[in-house]
Amino acid sequence: MILVRRYHMIASLVTFSLVFVMSIITVYAYFQFQREHGILISSGEYNIELLVSFNDEVIDIESPYYDAEKNIIIVNAFDELSENYIGNLKIDIAITSKVAARVRIKLQDEWELTRTYLDQNPEYPIAPVIENVYHTIKDSTYYPFSLFKVHPTFNAIYDLEGYTYINQIIPKNQTTIINFIDGGDSYPARSNEVFDEECYVHIDMIVDIVQANRFVEKWGIDPQFFS
Numbered sequence: 001m002i003l004v005r006r007y008h009m010i011a012s013l014v015t016f017s018l019v020f021v022m023s024i025i026t027v028y029a030y031f032q033f034q035r036e037h038g039i040l041i042s043s044g045e046y047n048i049e050l051l052v053s054f055n056d057e058v059i060d061i062e063s064p065y066y067d068a069e070k071n072i073i074i075v076n077a078f079d080e081l082s083e084n085y086i087g088n089l090k091i092d093i094a095i096t097s098k099v100a101a102r103v104r105i106k107l108q109d110e111w112e113l114t115r116t117y118l119d120q121n122p123e124y125p126i127a128p129v130i131e132n133v134y135h136t137i138k139d140s141t142y143y144p145f146s147l148f149k150v151h152p153t154f155n156a157i158y159d160l161e162g163y164t165y166i167n168q169i170i171p172k173n174q175t176t177i178i179n180f181i182d183g184g185d186s187y188p189a190r191s192n193e194v195f196d197e198e199c200y201v202h203i204d205m206i207v208d209i210v211q212a213n214r215f216v217e218k219w220g221i222d223p224q225f226f227s
Helices: 212-219
Strands: 017-021 024-029 039-042 046-054 072-076 089-097 101-117 129-133 148-150 156-158 164-166 175-184 195-211
Touching: 046 195, 089 101, 089 195, 101 175, 101 212, 195 212
Parallel strands: none
Antiparallel strands: 017 024, 024 195, 039 046, 046 089, 072 195, 089 175, 101 129, 101 164, 101 195, 148 175, 156 164
């Protein structure tokens, strides 16, 4: 599951697990797709739809960019000609609630660099080298510790546990669209006469929703957190 060492994300478009604790719902986006939708979750009080797209084409369970076995979304971070290139990625969240609510998100991504050596001696082959890639914090237009860009309208507060708190109350009885990720920068994979490199990102998400007046109790944060 996504877990960013900063937060190990794997937009692992996910099989959502709904966990009800009193009035709280925790939605684990281990993305469960439905046809013609992104990820659609329905409960008594909350409806959540995750729309993950490349070039504005929402992916589903049939997409080659979704690994059903590992429950992850696969993003190409090095080849801008690829359909699932990071620059083509968008993630939006549609929420309909029967009560006023607060939302927090944990985007977990795993950046994996593979180096394949060329023109090898068949008697002494060199196995591909696979390593995880980590990023430092960039400016506020990027999601922390990643190369993903947040949408210009995205308004959130980040904590040290990897959660992103949406800085607005979700009103009841209407659908609120949160424009979240809007593209990103490529990773500088190298290619020369000795080796080729490829870099892919695996994504997973957690969407956690609570009744608006119970966020202190359920999340254990300061009452003035959003002030």
